[in-house]
Amino acid sequence: MFDLSWEIVAMQMIFGLALGCVYVLMAGGLSIIFGLLDVVNFAHGTFYMLGAYAIFVAVSLCGNFWLGLVSAVVIVALVGGVIEWLLLKPLYKRDPLYPLLLTFGVSICIPDIIKICFGLIGKVVPYPSGLMGAYMWGPVMIPKYRLFIIVLTLVVLISLWLFLNKSNLGMIIRASTRDSLMTQVLGINVSRIWTIGFMIGIGLAALAGAVAAPMVASIPDMGVEMTIECFVVVVIGGLGSLGGAIIGGLLIGQVISFVALFAPSWSNVAIFMVMAIILIIRPRGLFGEEGRL
């Protein structure tokens, strides 16, 4: 077919790893929200898109990538908090399908608002000046920006782990994930905890969108496809498990990257086939709890 040197394989692996990191951030947010609120957030990809547009606006206003990154995450997380407080709160007493339907409605509305504000043409965020170009590691080229994504994801995951396991608020969030009624009995305002958890999840989605923005042209409709790919990741990893989201995200990143190398026309189909195979051999997902789903 064609000669396949190990340099190409190594490069493709790094590309896949960076892509996988974006999925890890997305699916991690989805999993936190599901674990805490029992809500499957269909609008997750929409917040990813909002993150990308927020960093575009922030960068074109102030010119600084890092300031833009932070403000994009904060602003979109606040928007998410408002949506949770305004629209999702009334639905918690009803069937768990209703929040899914509501977030679906949100994911249809918001892209149209973005279309009205920014038009249909893709917006590109320039790479931050320090992260252009690539390192050479022997004959293997490692683009600096992809390396940055990998490192950033690692940092975010470690700080998330520390936050959830070592801080007071993190402990309350974990307790509320396990048994919200009991947590409420102990005198915790669970409703506020849920809003905070939702904002953390949305913040992760926005972060994923913001770091992905320089690599892809942001268009208003990019959200739903991301949501669906995110669903695939959590089905593979097991819904509600952070470890599952990480392994699932990395796996999907590699699958997309390598199928794109060998059979480009199948690259979009492959991840769904991986999902089907996982469903056959391990129906609850790689890290899913038995019996929960």
Add this chain to the structure above:
Amino acid sequence: MEKKVDYSLRVEMTKMEKLTDIKREKGKVGFVDKSVWITLLILLVLPFLISKPLATEILIYGLFALAFNQLLGHTGVLSFGHAAYFGVGAYAGGMALRYFHVSVWTSLVVAMVVTALVAACIGVLAIKKKGVYFAMISLAFAQMFYFMALSPFRKWTGGEDGLKFIPILKLEFPFHVDLTSALPLYYFTYFVVGLAIIALWRILDSPFGRVLKAIRENEVRTQASGFNVTRAKFLSLVISGSFSGLAGALFTVYLGYGSLMTLFWMTSGSILMMTLLGGMHTFIGPVVGVGVFMYLQNTISVYTDRWQLFVGALFVALVLFFPDGLVGTIKMKYRERKSRA
């Protein structure tokens, strides 16, 4: 989440007994409910009230919504990827017409069989999953079919252009009908959709249909009553899928080509919105929802391209304030007034 405390156990028990006690309920109702006859009558004159293509689309999507609602409203299973069945039906029917030159009738049958097989495959993989998880998996599979038609199989499906070069459509049996003009096409669709609606009503009115409704009310209890819940849900999915495939094949006949949009996720989303708009706990509600939705969409899109914004906002309001939909809410109000009088 905390366990749901069952305060209304007694009320529910009597409700469940009614649903699962097949003998007592049987024979009470006629061949088809009154509301079905009224709807069929309205649909009979519809092409003289609104434009004929719009009327035909309402018929096709009406059947699609009814088939979808058999799963959502009557079995209590949300499939977020019903575009898969609609689209596979559209392509299966279209490919049978294009590559094998079969008659229109045969293409409809082919579409139903193929979609039933697809639904069976997805059902085997996913039907045991609970609520939202099944919704996510079905959405993912629908997206898989979309991408399959888009690129790896573009040689046969035509990729994003859709399936073109379908021979000119006409009926030879039982008599000659030219399906390229609007009115004969409408009444051909009306005939097929009408039969399908009656079939769906009969299925839901059968003992099997009562088991489905029992599953919707309380899955665990239905299982405890000795019914094979997984098999019933699986069969419901296959039936729903195959009627959706029939709607898809009719859509290909109506358009004259196989459209890639039938497989797009937005198709799954629209059918869900239409069903909820009409009312998912009624039989005929989804058809009403389709009519209102399509008419609105047609009207709004004249003024603005951003109709999704209005539709989405309307849907959010619907979920928040009127989860029973148009027909469901009217029915409830009517009953309230009746009981007060």
